[in-house]
Amino acid sequence: MIFLLLSTKAFSQSFLIESKVDTDSIKVGEQIKYEFSFALDSIESLNFKLQKINLPFEILEEYGFDTILTNNKYRLIKKYSITSFEPGSFPLIAPLNINNQILRTNDSIIINVSNVKVDTVSKKFFDIKNIIAVEKNTEGWWKKYFIVISIGLMVFLLIIIFRQSNWFKDSKEEITPPLEQAIKALKFLELTEKNNKQDYKLYYSKLTEIVKSYYEKEVKVDAIESTTNELLNKLELLKDSGKLDIGKETLNNFKSVLNNADLVKFAKSNPGLHTAVKDKKLVKSILIDTKKAIPKLTEEELLKSEIYQLKLKEENRQKLLKKGLKWFGVFFGISVIGLISIFGLQGTKDFIIGNDTKDLLNKQNWIESSYGAYPINLVTPDVLKRSKSGSGQLFEFQNLDYPVYISVFTKPFSEDEDYQALILNNLKSKKGSNILTQVEEFLTEEGVKSLKFFGSFDYENNEQENVKKEYISLVFSENGGLQVVTFVMDRNNKYASSIYERIEKSIEFKKL
Template sequence: MKKLIFFLLLLISTGIFAQKRVETSIDTTKNKIGAEFKLTLKTSVDTLSKVIFPNLKNFGALEVIQSYPVDTVKNNDRYELIKRYGLTQFDSGRYVIPSVKVLINNKAYQTQSIAVEVANVQVDTLKQKMYDIKDIQPANESIGNWWKYLLGFLLIHIIAAAVYFFLRHKQKKKIEEEVYKTPIEKATSLLNNLEKKELWQKGEIKEYYSELTDIARNYIEEAIEIPAMESTTSELIAGLRAASVRKKMTLTPETIVNLERVLKQADLVKFAKSKPLEFEITEDRNKIQKAILTLDSSIPVEVPVEEDVLLNEAQRQKQIAIQLKKKRRQNIITAVATVVFLLMATTIFLMVTKGFDYVKDNIIGHPSKELLEGEWVKSEYGNPAIKIETPKVLVRTDLAKTLPKEGLALVKEMQSFVYGSLIDQFYLMVATFKYKQEGQVDLKKSMELYLQTLESQGAQNMIVKQEDYETKEGVSGLKAYGTFSRINPMTNDKERVYYEVLLFSHEGGLQQILILHQEGDKYANEISERVLSSVELKQESR
């Protein structure tokens, strides 16, 4: 039975140690800025195994400056493969070399993660050669470049004003169309305008014939009162002959024939791509004009009664009102377009002179900037109270769910207050703890546990810098700051976050202040500075 148990234990231990196929080591865990860490990965395999070590440019926040060739040591029927990497970092702090994958026969094995520290290089001012401070240099008395900005600003507004008046004049000229008293006046005027366009001279023959026949059809529809615009050429001619009989018009057959020829010629141009000669185009135009004049002169003149005169005048006034309404609407459109143009011109000017960030932050808007420039609140939070000035009132929250049960059992009283959430652009938390057992709290150990908590909540590749901190009243504490990476759960994008943590051991308890915001947010940096500079610890009333 003892042999059986021993054999089982031997199998279990063999299985456990067999999983550790890759050994991870480093020559030193503490080094100076820019110095080389030598990371070593070692594995032992048989002669037929295939091993692929990672080929990375960075191990976490550490840069790979040298990837050394694999060393091979033969040991009986096995090979010991040793791969070394030269790593470095040019910023002080505490870093973690993360676990990476090594493929052995296409099976992945994880290496161990290792924590390292990078320290600043101490400068010996006694040996370093010192130089005198330079004398004050006279300032350059040039007038600067402000006149260029002023000239550009004036130029943009002059161009904008010129465009505005041009559009206004053009719209005014367009909308102030004459309200013609009779259809013949309208047709004659439109024929003259058509000739001024010189469409057929520009090769736009189809457009020319289309407008020419539309003028004739529109006149016939208004003056003789038959549906000329919707009728075919044959229907139009038939309707014209019937109307001439009905209205007792003195029309000659030649007039109707000439009009029909021109309309059919226009149909060929529009639908059969026919191209008349220049003299034919001129003749067709003259035939249309002559036909319109003949038709107008053949319409019997009726002496209008007084009611008809009043009705015509009312219609004329109605047309004028419609035109005025149309004019006002177009004036509004012109004014809006001008304002939009001026806004765009001003925005472009500001982008050229001050940059896109200035326009984005001051015109489009920036959440952190609005928070910074809002109305701040100074209040007390927790027990013993922390006096602090914040851009918004902090809201009470419960941290009991986030703390481990072992730590929660030691806490006598706990209060926490926050603004925002962990995934917002700016997050602020103030928390106070009083423990059941009184005594001085080890701030360095508390800070280490606090940073480990951030890592457990998704912080990766954390860069840590620590320094002693002292409030204006002389209360000492510990400050940690730096950056870390995290995955935004809303967008699934990787983002870099700047953090600041303040810890105080005051009145037998622990006071915490945490600030998180996106790296590179200058307005959030100003908020952090203002918040932290306002921190005061209130003495507990006894």
């Protein structure tokens, strides 16, 4: 920091105090660096305080001590930032309190504070806008809930399907044997003294259904559709052929139960509770005796039976999977139709597949940076990388093969520069054709003037496809240089338009 040759001295006992400022002329609100320095033999128990500074000066910031040790002497330097918000010439007086001694300088420093000129000609000023009541926007509040509920229902449906299909169970897990299934079913078959004929008919129907189902599964005989005599004849044939080693007593008991069932179902007889319970016990005995009467399978037959069971189980899984996929397809189709009706076709596509430009717009941390020797500040989704350029400095993000392209070009300012030719030649060098352009004046958020060139052109990408592009170029002449900000995007890309708007609002120039 360069200090002016302005200083004052004060003596009190062993203190020699110097004060100085870095300038004696400022504009309203600008900072002055105000510094005190003095030497001490020891800095133990030092008590230093700046008493109230005289108006219209105000202390903006106080800094810590800088200490220099020279020839066993401590030289202390204390700095302040001060300013004044009133124009005029004022003496700067600041009494000090050092170790409870009030010290004043003999001479004061005169500070000239000048007013800030306001340009009311070239800058546009506008009246303060009235406050307008705006209704709360409740449109679309339910969209996020619709998405969450849809996803939840989809997950629930998948869980139900997989649970029913036993998809995650071991494929070698044994199915409950037919005998156990039959005996378990018998346990749930009950009668009481109050049962009527209809109850007995239902009871015997279930009783015969249990035993016939068992014979179909275990003995492999067509039992359910057979009459009593037909079924008994089939069992006799199996007994005679040696395929079922069933006893005469078991067959007689089975015949007795079937006859009682026929009487109840067709003759509407009432056998009574005692007979019904007895027949239930006989059926259990018949099931057990039949199981014992079935010859044991050979190893080859056991292997075939196991392969058949696995094949059957796999077929059941495939059926359940197809059924699940069918319902999933129906649900997915309904969800897609619902999303299209809410967000439109493009919005639904972006939601399901994704959109790189949307991801770029929603990126959490955009980069704020200054570019070029004649600097321009702006915020972009990612940092612009320096590229080769013959006449100036070029910084770019991506290229025209992407939906979004951003560039900043800076060079020394020239009054003879043809801005439109500069922009058009740049687009042509990037394989742009059929370029249409318009121009208008543009003001940044900070009130900086520029020229805005915008329009469209055709671009042939790496896949030899013709893509319609739109471009905007902002031309500035600030800080002694020329700055050109160019933004190129695919036509009708709403996310890219939002990216440009954010970049445009962030443009600013810091005075050198």
